[in-house]
Amino acid sequence: MLIIPRWKAAIILLAALAGLLYAAPNLLPRQVAESLPTWLPHQQVSLGLDLQGGSHLLLEVDTAVVTRERIANLQDLVRTAFRQPQIGYTDLAARDDAVSFTLRDPARIEEARRLLREGDADAEITATPDGRFTLRYPERVLNDLRRAAVDQSIEIVRRRVDETGTKEPSVQRQGLNRILLQLPGIDDPQRVKQLLGRTAKMTFRLVDMNASIEEARRGRLPPGTELLPSEEREGGQPRQYVVQRRAMVSGDMLTNAQAGNNAQTGEWVVNFRFDSNGARRFGDVTKANVGRLFAIVLDGKVISAPVIREAILGGSGQISGSFTAQSANDLALLLRAGALPAPLNVLEERTVGPDLGSDSIRAGTIACIVGYLLICVLMVLGYGFFGLIANIALLLNLIITLAVMSVLQATLTLPGIAGLVLGLAMAVDANVLIYERIREETTLGRTPFSAVDSGFSKAFLTILDSNITTLIAAVLLYAFGSGAVRGFAVTLSIGIIASMFTAISLTRLIVVFWLKRARPAVLPI
Amino acid sequence: MFKPIRLVKKVPNLDFFRFHKLCFALSALLCLGSVVSLATQGLNFGVDFAGGILIEVRSPGPANLGDMRSKIGELNLGDVALQEFGASNDVLIRIERQDGGEQAEMAAVGAVRQALGTGYEYRRVEVVGPKVGAELVTGGILAVTLSLAGIMGYMALRFGWRAGLSGVVAILHDCLTTVGFFSVTQLQFDLNVLAAVVTIAGFSINDTVVIDDRIRENLRKYKVMPFRQLINRSINETMARTVVTNGLVFLAVFALLILGGQVLFGFAVAMTWGVVLGTYSTIYVAAPMEWYLAGRDTGNAHRHEDEAPAAAKP
Numbered sequence A: 001m002l003i004i005p006r007w008k009a010a011i012i013l014l015a016a017l018a019g020l021l022y023a024a025p026n027l028l029p030r031q032v033a034e035s036l037p038t039w040l041p042h043q044q045v046s047l048g049l050d051l052q053g054g055s056h057l058l059l060e061v062d063t064a065v066v067t068r069e070r071i072a073n074l075q076d077l078v079r080t081a082f083r084q085p086q087i088g089y090t091d092l093a094a095r096d097d098a099v100s101f102t103l104r105d106p107a108r109i110e111e112a113r114r115l116l117r118e119g120d121a122d123a124e125i126t127a128t129p130d131g132r133f134t135l136r137y138p139e140r141v142l143n144d145l146r147r148a149a150v151d152q153s154i155e156i157v158r159r160r161v162d163e164t165g166t167k168e169p170s171v172q173r174q175g176l177n178r179i180l181l182q183l184p185g186i187d188d189p190q191r192v193k194q195l196l197g198r199t200a201k202m203t204f205r206l207v208d209m210n211a212s213i214e215e216a217r218r219g220r221l222p223p224g225t226e227l228l229p230s231e232e233r234e235g236g237q238p239r240q241y242v243v244q245r246r247a248m249v250s251g252d253m254l255t256n257a258q259a260g261n262n263a264q265t266g267e268w269v270v271n272f273r274f275d276s277n278g279a280r281r282f283g284d285v286t287k288a289n290v291g292r293l294f295a296i297v298l299d300g301k302v303i304s305a306p307v308i309r310e311a312i313l314g315g316s317g318q319i320s321g322s323f324t325a326q327s328a329n330d331l332a333l334l335l336r337a338g339a340l341p342a343p344l345n346v347l348e349e350r351t352v353g354p355d356l357g358s359d360s361i362r363a364g365t366i367a368c369i370v371g372y373l374l375i376c377v378l379m380v381l382g383y384g385f386f387g388l389i390a391n392i393a394l395l396l397n398l399i400i401t402l403a404v405m406s407v408l409q410a411t412l413t414l415p416g417i418a419g420l421v422l423g424l425a426m427a428v429d430a431n432v433l434i435y436e437r438i439r440e441e442t443t444l445g446r447t448p449f450s451a452v453d454s455g456f457s458k459a460f461l462t463i464l465d466s467n468i469t470t471l472i473a474a475v476l477l478y479a480f481g482s483g484a485v486r487g488f489a490v491t492l493s494i495g496i497i498a499s500m501f502t503a504i505s506l507t508r509l510i511v512v513f514w515l516k517r518a519r520p521a522v523l524p525i
Numbered sequence B: 001m002f003k004p005i006r007l008v009k010k011v012p013n014l015d016f017f018r019f020h021k022l023c024f025a026l027s028a029l030l031c032l033g034s035v036v037s038l039a040t041q042g043l044n045f046g047v048d049f050a051g052g053i054l055i056e057v058r059s060p061g062p063a064n065l066g067d068m069r070s071k072i073g074e075l076n077l078g079d080v081a082l083q084e085f086g087a088s089n090d091v092l093i094r095i096e097r098q099d100g101g102e103q104a105e106m107a108a109v110g111a112v113r114q115a116l117g118t119g120y121e122y123r124r125v126e127v128v129g130p131k132v133g134a135e136l137v138t139g140g141i142l143a144v145t146l147s148l149a150g151i152m153g154y155m156a157l158r159f160g161w162r163a164g165l166s167g168v169v170a171i172l173h174d175c176l177t178t179v180g181f182f183s184v185t186q187l188q189f190d191l192n193v194l195a196a197v198v199t200i201a202g203f204s205i206n207d208t209v210v211i212d213d214r215i216r217e218n219l220r221k222y223k224v225m226p227f228r229q230l231i232n233r234s235i236n237e238t239m240a241r242t243v244v245t246n247g248l249v250f251l252a253v254f255a256l257l258i259l260g261g262q263v264l265f266g267f268a269v270a271m272t273w274g275v276v277l278g279t280y281s282t283i284y285v286a287a288p289m290e291w292y293l294a295g296r297d298t299g300n301a302h303r304h305e306d307e308a309p310a311a312a313k314p
Helices: A006-027 A030-034 A063-083 A106-119 A139-163 A190-196 A213-217 A276-288 A325-337 A354-383 A385-408 A414-443 A448-480 A484-518 B020-040 B065-073 B101-116 B130-159 B161-185 B191-221 B227-237 B239-259 B265-293 B300-307
Strands: A054-061 A089-094 A098-103 A124-127 A132-136 A170-174 A178-184 A202-206 A225-234 A237-244 A254-261 A268-274 A294-298 A301-304 A316-320 A344-352 B052-058 B080-084 B090-095 B121-128
Touching (some): A006 A385, A006 A484, A054 A139, A054 A190, A063 A089, A063 A098, A063 A106, A063 A139, A106 A124, A106 A132, A139 A170, A139 A178, A139 A190, A139 A325, A190 A325, A190 A344, A190 B101, A202 A276, A213 A225, A213 A237, A237 A301, A254 A325, A268 A276, A268 A325, A301 A316, A344 A354, A344 B101, A344 B130, A354 A385, A354 A414, A354 B121, A354 B239, A385 A484, A414 A448, A414 A484, A414 B191, A414 B239, A414 B265, A448 A484, A448 B130, A448 B191, B020 B161, B052 B101, B065 B080, B065 B090, B065 B101, B090 B101, B101 B121, B121 B130, B130 B161, B130 B191, B161 B191, B191 B265, B227 B239, B227 B265
Parallel strands (some): A225 A301
Antiparallel strands (some): A054 A178, A054 A344, A089 A098, A098 A132, A202 A294, A225 A237, A254 A268, A268 A316, A294 A301, A344 B121, B052 B121, B080 B090
């Protein structure tokens, strides 16, 4: 019946009021809105990068590198564990996910197994009675490893981006091994990409001075060493060094790094300082190896390999190389921020300049207003006084949509604006359905009260059905869409849900209120 | 207050079944044409799906396309398309997908920025690597398929399987011809257009729901009316709503088409096409199909009407 209990009316009005209140901060300039006290609604709709301008980078952590490294360590473990007790083995090989070898003496299987387990408790060891060993990691361990690598990468990405002075960057994990980096206001992400393109793993390793480079080039390396290129040039060719695989000290023991100039030569250098642990180890190594070459290796390349002249005990040092001001500063920044556990690939870049963003906002707003006005005019032409009521409901629908988006901190994108326009059109459908129904009921000879009553109740189910089908499409679009399209799905969904409220509850309240006041003999519809 | 203008004065009495065979033929032709066009010339996929690079630059004066083309051409990046749009100083550069994956893609953007030099304003740069492109394609296909399935399930639940099936055939028809339209015109098919396709599905079924709702109501009201006449009556009774709502939606998306700007153009084109097609398909595809599925005027629809859940009072 056409009686709306007072408490229901109060709830409807309160909801409408709350919508107005929470949408209101969007009218204020951003600074003013942010300075509002927290007990007042102060959140604004956050604009997507396609509207405010900025750069969106989707990064992928190459976790295969991490697992491969772990397998390589396992291979090293076999070598070192069996050296002392002199356990003989053959065919030591590392595949993608496993290390295998064959014991010369199958009688020592249990001893070998014990030694390996002591060295790495995570590895699964299987051995056949004839001494064939296979070592692999359970999937759980590898997954933990990958997850840790991504977590650490997120942290390092955040630090590196912070160092560049970008305002309000957002770094989010996406899926298993991806990182979404959003940089508002950046219209050329080249430098950020450059900084993220290096893992910046630095190690200090001793150079094997007895090995001959010629032999090494032919692939005959002393055990535990590798041949690395350097940035120094020798007769047009990059110079190479045979260095130990084992790192004596590594970059994660640094506490600070700064670019500077060498006092004597004036060259650009990077000054660094170790933490106490690193300083002790650095001191020990330099003390024991005076006269040898100490290679500073960055990402598989020797930056420089100075001679150790004396023990360096202070815990600080200097890297020289062929640096420019820019490259010295970059290296210092990378060393400060820390090394990435694995390389990052940029899978996707979307950058929008600030001007295009504001052009898009303008175009979208104009389209929205024109669409709304067109609908308003036609609704009044078509339904007279009732059209006016529909327009109020429609405006409130738009306001509530914005309010919900502000509170949820949903992002408004350019397709999202299209969703707003479309949501308006969909919302008006509910009103049209109701009004047409009221007309039909009136034609059947019903009184205004009964026509309005059955108009609303008969149209309700149709509105529900038609909105749910559209909602299904919008929700799936959100689930499988990406980026800006999700913004479209969000505004459309919120708009549809809001329209259920504004078109049914609010319109009904206004119509019933008016009916009781005016008591018309004929409906002006 | 003035008297409201009523576009559809009283319930019309049009016979929508009169041309239904002709319309079936027309729809079949449209669908077939879409399939043929898709098979022969395919879609002009945007960077989102195809991968590659899209750069929108604004030069200070009128753009020197020849100069830009030769500068970028020297980089050997494969197919490069330069296109002026809107003002004479706005240029859209499209570079095909690079061999060598994401890294090559990123290197190419850097090279283009360097080759063009300063003086250009980079309004938009989009680089999509092969991995993300492939995922967007799968995501898009999943979104469309699942929304069709979801809508069909809901329709079947509320109105019985016949309405579900004919509704889905109608939206498939709309989606297919929309995609076909983009194939024939070779307009760029990007993520926004895909969003429009899914929205068209939701919108078109909206119309069908309204008519089905009325059919259900009339099945209870007129126990012996032949089904064809009953469907016709239902369409006629909801005609006023169809004209007003679809007219308003059309105006709204048309406003978007004219005023929404270049980025939303594809979306607005698809929506405009879809609104027209959706209105047509509800009346001329879904409704007659439901009639055929119910065994025409055999009374099946009346008998099975009880299976559908009864309309509950709110």
